[in-house]
Amino acid sequence: MAANERTFIVFLGPPGSGKGTQARILEKKLGLPQVATGDLFRYNLKNETELGLLAKRYMDAGDLVPDEVTIRMVEERLSREDCAPGAILDGFPRNLHQAVALDEMLASYGGVTVVPLFIVDDDTVVARISGRRVCRNCGAVYHVEFNPPRQDNICDACGSELYQRDDDRPETVKNRLYVYYKQTGPLIGYYFAKGLLEEVDAMQPVDDVTAALEAALAKRGVTV
Ligand code: ADP
Ligand code: AMP
Helix, strand or coil: CCCCCCEEEEEECCCCCCHHHHHHHHHHHHCCCEEEHHHHHHHHHHCCCHHHHHHHHHHHHCCCCCHHHHHHHHHHHHCCHHHCCEEEEECCCCCHHHHHHHHHHHHHHCCCCEEEEEECCHHHHHHHHHCEEEECCCCCEEECCCECCCECCECCCCCCEEECCHHHCHHHHHHHHHHHHHHHCHHHHHHHHCCCEEEEECCCCHHHHHHHHHHHHHHCCCCC
């Protein structure tokens, strides 16, 4: 690997497929930070920044936040010190324009390393999203049935309260899935053509998905 190469893993898959759950597990094992655009928008919204307020109406509708602000936000995030070895990108890119912008950002670091594609069916996605609960403080992700916290509604990691995301309501979920198929779907072909795609069966229990992901990454020389 060339001296200036870094490891950039792009998690591709529909909302609710388990990208964030796996990114949180793998960031520790791989020593790469999770860069989740949805989390960055929610952080901005919580702090009522201009960016957060702008993003809110798109997020509430389940639409994509405009590329210009999203790309600028990612560029700034990837320029921080903790991304020196690379990053796990979770939720970015979400359309072709963002994918091309990412390639430009990473051109001098050897580009995207590998793109695991999370394969799940729509019914599973809906069941996962409708039971998702998130920690208000640290962002840890739970599921009321599939991955419950030890104590009802309390985060195992930091003891804070869990909440249900506004955009996890059934009305919004439908549009988020539509947006995924229409705008993010073409990225499957984009990364396949570049020889970077690795399909992962994301219907399995969390630990088995982690093992499948690790095997997929190992094929590309990324080991835990
Ligand atoms: P994404 O980041 O792709 O939107 P999340 O990681 O937030 O997805 O997962 C969505 C929901 O599904 C969460 O409630 C999470 O606890 C649950 N979940 C994640 N992976 C699995 C899995 N392998 N099996 C069952 N539930 C899962
Ligand atoms: P997520 O947490 O990944 O489910 O994202 C929640 C919401 O944040 C999405 O429905 C979008 O409104 C917005 N968002 C997250 N990532 C992006 C992105 N790459 N481009 C545009 N909007 C995004």
